[in-house]
Amino acid sequence: MSARLARxxxxxxxxxxxxxxxxxxxxxxxxxxxxxVSLTFPPTGWSTRWYANFFSDSAWMMALAxxxxxxxxxxxxxxxxxxxxAFGLSRWASRRGAAVANVFLLAPMIVPxxxxxxxxxxxxxxxxxAGSLAGFVAAHTVLALPFVVTSVTAALGTxxxxxxxxxxxxxxxxxxxxRQVTLPLIMPGVVSGALFxxxxxxxxxxxxLFIQSPTLVTLPVQMYSSVTRETDPTLAAxxxxxLVLTTVLVTGGLALSARRNRxx
Amino acid sequence: MPVDRxxxxxxxxxxxxxxxxxxxxxxxxxxxxxxxxxxxxEPGEFMTFLGPSGSGKTTTLNMIAGxxxxxxxxxxxxxxxxxxxxxxxxxxxxxxxxxALFPHMTVAQNIAFPxxxxxxxxxxxQRMVAAALETVxxxxxxxxxxxxxxxxxxxxxxxxxxxVFSPRVLLMDEPLGALDxxxxxxxxxxxxxxxxxxxSTFVFVTHDQEEALILSDRIAVFNNAKIEQVGTAHELYxxxxxxxxxxxxxxxxxxxxxxxxxxxxxxxxxxxFAVRTAGRVEGGEGGTAALVVRPERLRLxxxxxxxxxxxTNAVPVTVVEEIYLGAxxxxxxxxxxxxxxxxxxxxxxxxxxxxxDRATLCWHPDDGVLLPDDPTIExxxx
Numbered sequence: 001m002s003a004r005l006a007r008x009x010x011x012x013x014x015x016x017x018x019x020x021x022x023x024x025x026x027x028x029x030x031x032x033x034x035x036x037v038s039l040t041f042p043p044t045g046w047s048t049r050w051y052a053n054f055f056s057d058s059a060w061m062m063a064l065a066x067x068x069x070x071x072x073x074x075x076x077x078x079x080x081x082x083x084x085x086a087f088g089l090s091r092w093a094s095r096r097g098a099a100v101a102n103v104f105l106l107a108p109m110i111v112p113x114x115x116x117x118x119x120x121x122x123x124x125x126x127x128x129x130a131g132s133l134a135g136f137v138a139a140h141t142v143l144a145l146p147f148v149v150t151s152v153t154a155a156l157g158t159x160x161x162x163x164x165x166x167x168x169x170x171x172x173x174x175x176x177x178x179r180q181v182t183l184p185l186i187m188p189g190v191v192s193g194a195l196f197x198x199x200x201x202x203x204x205x206x207x208x209l210f211i212q213s214p215t216l217v218t219l220p221v222q223m224y225s226s227v228t229r230e231t232d233p234t235l236a237a238x239x240x241x242x243l244v245l246t247t248v249l250v251t252g253g254l255a256l257s258a259r260r261n262r263x264x
Numbered sequence: 265m266p267v268d269r270x271x272x273x274x275x276x277x278x279x280x281x282x283x284x285x286x287x288x289x290x291x292x293x294x295x296x297x298x299x300x301x302x303x304x305x306e307p308g309e310f311m312t313f314l315g316p317s318g319s320g321k322t323t324t325l326n327m328i329a330g331x332x333x334x335x336x337x338x339x340x341x342x343x344x345x346x347x348x349x350x351x352x353x354x355x356x357x358x359x360x361x362x363x364a365l366f367p368h369m370t371v372a373q374n375i376a377f378p379x380x381x382x383x384x385x386x387x388x389x390q391r392m393v394a395a396a397l398e399t400v401x402x403x404x405x406x407x408x409x410x411x412x413x414x415x416x417x418x419x420x421x422x423x424x425x426x427x428v429f430s431p432r433v434l435l436m437d438e439p440l441g442a443l444d445x446x447x448x449x450x451x452x453x454x455x456x457x458x459x460x461x462x463x464s465t466f467v468f469v470t471h472d473q474e475e476a477l478i479l480s481d482r483i484a485v486f487n488n489a490k491i492e493q494v495g496t497a498h499e500l501y502x503x504x505x506x507x508x509x510x511x512x513x514x515x516x517x518x519x520x521x522x523x524x525x526x527x528x529x530x531x532x533x534x535x536x537f538a539v540r541t542a543g544r545v546e547g548g549e550g551g552t553a554a555l556v557v558r559p560e561r562l563r564l565x566x567x568x569x570x571x572x573x574x575x576t577n578a579v580p581v582t583v584v585e586e587i588y589l590g591a592x593x594x595x596x597x598x599x600x601x602x603x604x605x606x607x608x609x610x611x612x613x614x615x616x617x618x619x620x621d622r623a624t625l626c627w628h629p630d631d632g633v634l635l636p637d638d639p640t641i642e643x644x645x646x
Contacts, residue, residue: 165331166364168351170425171381180377184368
């Protein structure tokens with residue numbers, strides 16, 4: 001009887017914590033379907049007009065296109081660099097050297113975003129990268145890199161290095177071995193790293209606010225300025241779509257990691 | 265059986281390469297893993313590196329394969345120094361204990377892997393893969409993934425992958441170590457057959473002396489980073505060069521004492537016995553020596569000691585253990601000094617001795633090998 005009570009209490013606590021964690025996020029969903037011209041909660045009537053507004057407003061669409069472009073480029077660049085870094089770290093004979101390098105690679109995950117933003121902004125002004133596509137990709141890549149490194153390092157942890165020795169004995173050079181043996185086997189880690197990299201860039205707001213320009217605004221920046229200028233429920237529609245997209249991508253990434261772990 | 269080779273070099277048509285280790289040495293920091301090993305493996309020969317774990321046999325194999333740098337000394341394959349050539353350019357097949365099959369490729373793709381690296385056209389590749397699968401008797405498994413195969417099947421795929429590009433040297437690092445006994449015995453015969461079929465030079469690493477005896481043309485016994493002796497199974501068993509080899513290969517009775525030259529041979533005087541042997545121990549003037557006698561060379565008798573012909577060694581013993589083996593039985597006896605001895609009696613020639621009986625242990629002076637004693641040996645084996 002008391003065991004059952006304990007179980008009920010445990011479940012209740014779990015549900016409460018989960019609700020506490022996701023409820024603020026879920027509020028935007030009903031908000032986005034409101035029929036009023038302001039963000040009122042709970043909504044008094046339902047409509048999809050804010051979604052229609054999102055897709056017909058050129059400012060929102062430009063911001064979305066920019067975010068997708070930057071996100072995809074960041075995913076590509078961060079995945080290439082992060083995979084190379086993780087591979088190098090795993091083969092570094094000096095374990096201490098690898099540990100130190102790893103701390104530096106993961107630093108962007110720990111350093112407060114606002115500090116990174118100020119530093120990036122100062123340097124980018126000097127290099128005239130502020131507001132440019134290259135600038136956005138470079139800054140977001142720094143932030144996304146730790147996710148790729150972590151994910152690929154985990155994949156390499158379960159990779160049997162002896163397969164590379166076998167490949168060498170069969171006549172494969174180092175590049176051929178990496179392409180034909182190592183990379184296919186760590187691919188789930190690489191793909192989930194790429195998804196995390198895309199999501200990191202796609203919802204990044206602090207650094208983007210600093211380095212934005214009138215010609216290059218990303219979706220989160222557009223949302224931020226929207227919420228400060230007006231209280232247009234298009235914002236909630238955009239937020240809902242970002243929520244769905246990132247949830248799908250992150251779940252996909254986690255599922256890939258889980259599959260990789262099960263495969264061993 | 266070693267392949268005949270014309271004097272003064274390897275015939276270019278030979279399917280197997282000659283491997284020369286010249287004082288090959290491997291150091292890891294301050295420790296020496298392989299110490300000054302010199303050895304020639306003849307073309308087409310089946311050579312086994314036999315020794316306990318940590319004796320340097322696998323490190324030696326890794327140096328031949330190119331997985332490990334050579335610290336000192338040389339390595340030549342067909343008179344060509346290969347020390348500086350990376351593993352993937354040595355054209356040496358390797359079979360690993362852990363199979364090392366690529367889990368994301370089918371069996372056929374695994375076997376085609378070395379052919380793809382060599383840019384062999386697809387049609388030719390498929391033909392060679394099929395032939396290799398035929399050789400290892402797995403023709404119906406081409407489309408399977410390694411994870412779907414049993415350990416024995418995986419190792420046969422690994423073998424096919426290592427021979428499909430016709431390497432002139434095939435190295436095997438305890439390839440049967442992970443398999444159960446029945447399968448191991450079956451695959452030993454398979455490996456022997458494949459060696460005959462492909463004609464390459466095989467170097468096989470194992471710590472299992474029985475496996476070494478079954479497979480090898482010659483065996484190199486490793487101990488403590490050094491090669492103790494190289495020879496045919498028969499030579500190693502009948503004429504061990506060191507006490508370690510005698511102990512590692514087969515069973516034996518070891519009598520310890522002081523050896524004195526006596527005629528053409530020596531007399532070994534120990535605790536409670538004095539026996540004659542044909543051998544001499546170098547520098548053994550009064551030095552301690554060990555006489556190794558194999559169990560089948562010994563005979564137990566309860567006859568009157570006076571009836572034993574002079575010239576035959578006779579030592580009084582007590583039977584302490586009987587081990588029935590079907591085709592034979594082994595009797596463990598206690599020697600006068602307290603050491604244990606082992607006698608093998610073939611079925612049909614069994615004595616009627618039982619545990620507890622006293623008897624006389626007899627053997628001919630030619631049937632023993634006198635070796636310098638090495639007191640450190642017993643620590644390894646007990």
